[in-house]
Structures are given as C-alpha cells and as structure tokens.
Amino acid sequence: MKPNQISEHVDAIRQELNLTRGISPRIENVYEHDDSSLHLVTSDRSEKSLLLGPGGRVVAELAKRTERKITIYGTDEILLRRHRLRLTMSRIEEIALDLTDSQKIVVTWLKHLIEQELSYPENQIHYKSVIRKNLKIALAFSGGTDSTASTRILTESGFIPDAILVDLGHHFQNPVDIKLAEDWCFKQKVNLVRIGVVGASADLLERVDAGRIHPCGECHNKIMACIREYVIQTQCDVLVTGELLPSGRQSITLNEGLLIIHLPAALSLSKHRTETIAEESGKKLFRRKFGCNLVAKSHSKGWKNIGPSIFRVLRELEAGVLTTGQSLEYIKNIVQE
Structure with missing residues (x-):
C-alpha cells in the first residue's frame, strides 16, 4: 500500500472517532514485509502519537480495515536506533585484535x-x-x-x-x-x-x-x-x-x-x-509482570522498593525500549502487588 492510501484510511478513522487534536499525521513511507505486515514511518514522535491515537484506537482500526499487522515508527527513533547500532559496530572494531x-x-x-x-x-x-x-x-x-x-x-x-x-x-x-x-x-x-x-x-x-x-x-x-x-x-x-x-x-x-x-x-x-x-x-x-516473585514481595515493603522498580521502567521508557503503554502496564503491576 502507498502512503496516500494509508492516509485516506487514517483521516476517515480520525473523523469517525471525532479526533480533532492536531492536523492529519504525515506518513512518509510504507514498507511491506514477507508476512504481509505493514511498517509505517512518520516524521517524528508527535506524528506517531496522532497515528496511534488515544489508547492505540486509530492504528487498531487501521489494522482491522487493512487486515494487516501494523507497526509505526518515528523517523527520529529510527535515526537514534541507527546511531546506537553504529556504536555497537565501533565497539566490535575496538576489540577485534583481542x-x-x-x-x-x-x-x-x-x-x-x-x-x-x-x-x-x-x-x-x-x-x-x-x-x-x-x-x-x-x-x-x-x-x-x-x-x-x-x-x-x-x-x-x-x-x-x-x-x-x-x-x-x-x-x-x-x-x-x-x-x-x-x-x-x-x-x-x-x-x-x-x-x-x-x-x-x-x-x-x-x-x-x-x-x-x-x-x-x-x-x-x-x-x-x-x-x-x-x-x-x-x-x-x-x-x-x-x-x-x-x-x-x-x-x-x-x-x-x-x-x-x-x-x-x-x-x-x-x-x-x-x-x-x-x-x-x-x-x-x-x-506483563515486573520482576520475579522476590521483587514482588519486596514491593509490599513500601516505596523504598517500589521506587527503584518504577525507576527501572522509566529508564527503559526513556531509552525507547518500552512504549508508554507497556510502561504503564508494568507500573500498574508494581503498585498493585
């Protein structure tokens, strides 16, 4: 599928859901993999947020209408990820002779x-x-x-x-x-x-x-x-x-x-x-469950142990390892134990 075809679906979905915040998100590229999944690339985090929609409702409906599994990326996160990969490459070169x-x-x-x-x-x-x-x-x-x-x-x-x-x-x-x-x-x-x-x-x-x-x-x-x-x-x-x-x-x-x-x-x-x-x-x-049985037990001892667990989740969120939705699931699990 082409970006303009996806954009037409997204605009229709946003209108039906009465989502008026911001302007129509720009889709820069659409890549289709061998398993028929679609990988959509947007300009940045803000565009990605609008394409996902509140609670992921826009992308969920888009996946339903296209009958495809869909993943969305911001160009900024792709650039950061490639920077990290090149750093890994540089580390390999550092130790090559040893x-x-x-x-x-x-x-x-x-x-x-x-x-x-x-x-x-x-x-x-x-x-x-x-x-x-x-x-x-x-x-x-x-x-x-x-x-x-x-x-x-x-x-x-x-x-x-x-x-x-x-x-x-x-x-x-x-x-x-x-x-x-x-x-x-x-x-x-x-x-x-x-x-x-x-x-x-x-x-x-x-x-x-x-x-x-x-x-x-x-x-x-x-x-x-x-x-x-x-x-x-x-x-x-x-x-x-x-x-x-x-x-x-x-x-x-x-x-x-x-x-x-x-x-x-x-x-x-x-x-x-x-x-x-x-x-x-x-x-x-x-x-999603955070940590092992002993970690869960430690959370019952109060904020002294709850705090470090939530901090770990936030570090992974900041690093782009977790999405906000995944992070929220882990934090809920931590405070409810």
Whole structure:
C-alpha cells in the first residue's frame, strides 16, 4: 500500500472517532514485509502519537480495515536506533585484535545482523546463516521474553547454544514458569542447562523480608556469577544475554578472555521486537509482570522498593525500549502487588 492510501484510511478513522487534536499525521513511507505486515514511518514522535491515537484506537482500526499487522515508527527513533547500532559496530572494531578465532566468528555474524538492522524497517530481517555447528556458545536464559528472543535469534542463525537457567528456588521463580521454559527449550531442541543454587540466598531473603534491600542488583550478580563459573568450566569463551538496556558500545564486553554480548541491546531491539520474536517461536505471552516473585514481595515493603522498580521502567521508557503503554502496564503491576 502507498502512503496516500494509508492516509485516506487514517483521516476517515480520525473523523469517525471525532479526533480533532492536531492536523492529519504525515506518513512518509510504507514498507511491506514477507508476512504481509505493514511498517509505517512518520516524521517524528508527535506524528506517531496522532497515528496511534488515544489508547492505540486509530492504528487498531487501521489494522482491522487493512487486515494487516501494523507497526509505526518515528523517523527520529529510527535515526537514534541507527546511531546506537553504529556504536555497537565501533565497539566490535575496538576489540577485534583481542578476539579468539571462535569469538571472531560470532562477531562477524553479529556485524551481519547489525548491517541488516541498519536497513530496518525498509527491509525484513533474516537471521538464517551458516555457522559452525560445533561452535560453543553460552546463553544466560531465564525463560522470559528477552532471553527467549535471544535464544531464537541464535538458533535461527545456526548456533546450538547452552541455555543456562540458574534456579534460585521458588522464592524467586514460579515452578510453573520453570516448566514452561523447559518445555519451550525441548520443543526448540535447545540444550537447557539448569543450575540449582541451594541455600545461597538465605541472607538476601532475610534482608528483603526486613525491607532493607531491593533484590534485583544482588540477585543479578549472583546469577551471572553462577553462569560465569559454568562458562569457565566448559571452556566456552562467548556468553550471550537477553539484556535490553546497555546499548551501543556498552552492549559488548571482553573481560579475562570472555566475550559477553547483550544481544537485544547490541541490536537495539525494543520490547515489542523481542516479544514478537519470542511469540513467533511458540512462546505464549501472558500479562506483563515486573520482576520475579522476590521483587514482588519486596514491593509490599513500601516505596523504598517500589521506587527503584518504577525507576527501572522509566529508564527503559526513556531509552525507547518500552512504549508508554507497556510502561504503564508494568507500573500498574508494581503498585498493585
């Protein structure tokens, strides 16, 4: 479809909904992908806001009338995203001379993905490539949306990763969620490595019960320490995570011979993109929930722990990882727990 055809639909929808704020939003480009989805590019955030409409009503009706899945981008957010991708590229060049042969294979693949992402949404992303099947690569896996999407990108690209799930116990993760993660890995033929940590978190639990600490930072460090230990034991020199925030140069670290790639951040993916990739892989998406069981428990101790969780959501909103609607869902979940 052409921009003027979409604009005619949008003008009609806005009139029917009696939306008189602003002027008719300008649609600069329309890209159609292989799955028939439409990707609309507007001038900036203000134009995108009008095209979405209050509560997403305009774009929802547009999707209904065109019978297409529709995603909207502002030119300003595309420019920022491409800037971050180029920063990731610059980081690869910084460490190029210090990489092992297997790490060089991984970053060459990553550069190929970044080059594709630089032409998105004009062109659809294709992850398939030829990778040595015996190449060792580890993945920090929680079973959540972002680590699931990262796993999917790796397997679609030809890697056979070890998905490492650190099980800290029922205080942190629901057994049902663990089972869902196991089932997903089995269906995807992904090797799930489950590491149980017994008794190591008693002190953290006591401090959360007393309302003295927000658990996220310490818990994250504990999980990464367990994964690093496994990686060292298995002599793997590449670790991939599903982190979204440390974008650009911060998305890749090389420390004591271990290459860590925060894959969604390195590719400057949004939560919408990781949810889409995860859903396409067969993962069922339920209502958005912030954090693990222990984080939810910490919120009952008052603003001292609610504040840092909301701040995290706002950081992801500011970074363009979350939309305002997604952020509102997470904040509602935080304050209602």
